[in-house]
Amino acid sequence: MSDALDVNDLKRRMDGAIQSFKHDLGGLRTGRASASLLEPLTIEAYGSTMPINQVAQITVPEARMLSVSVWDKSMVGAVERAIRDSGLGLNPITDGMTLRVPLPELNEQRRKELVKIANQYAEGAKVAVRHVRRDGMDQLKKLEKDGTISQDDSRSLSDKVQKMTDETIVEVDKLLVSKEAEIMQV
Incomplete structure (x- = not known):
């Protein structure tokens, strides 16, 4: 059977x-910034949908700041759009090929x-x-x-x-x- x-x-x-x-849920951190906050995001890149970690590196330079270093200059706009449209309430600041993402106070x-x-x-x-x-x-x-x-x-x-x-x-x-x-x- x-x-x-x-x-x-x-x-x-x-x-x-x-x-x-x-x-x-691990991406929904409270208090401190965490790279896993952005990991569920996907980016429209090169004709397909890819996880953000395949087009950029996410680091945590400060307790309330994320830094997203995009590897391909043509993808900066797409990564910024994905972060803005994620529903996480984040507003990235573009600085060349790096996006600074300040985390708002909770x-x-x-x-x-x-x-x-x-x-x-x-x-x-x-x-x-x-x-x-x-x-x-x-x-x-x-x-x-x-x-x-x-x-x-x-x-x-x-x-x-x-x-x-x-x-x-x-x-x-x-x-x-x-x-x-x-x-x-x-």
Whole structure:
């Protein structure tokens, strides 16, 4: 029965969504500047979409400042646009091939914006988990229709997949609540 549906693969994919979510939350730093703040950004470069770290180097020269050294002069505008349009509330200052990105002081409004971004990341992770669940359920329906597994086996595996999904969603919610508390702490 378990040969037909690889439950471990579904679990691995759900865990991957959690890891991606943790990585995204890592970019929402409070207090100090962090290079990981800009890592989720993608740039339209050379006819495709690339992560920012493939077109520039991000450093932290001061506690409230990021420095983005763009390697190709033609990409400076695209990197600046991506940072401005990221929804992080950052306004880069162009200085040749380097962008200085001052981080605004975290006032109440800024903290609420960061919480909204964290909520968007959480919703993205939940959607990814639900897609994995849907793939597993579709696979089960196909296996049952083909006669590979019985209806009882299908129902029991379906319950197992749903339970994994519910547990993963709860984990996403716990991570979100923790991050919200960290952001809102003055």
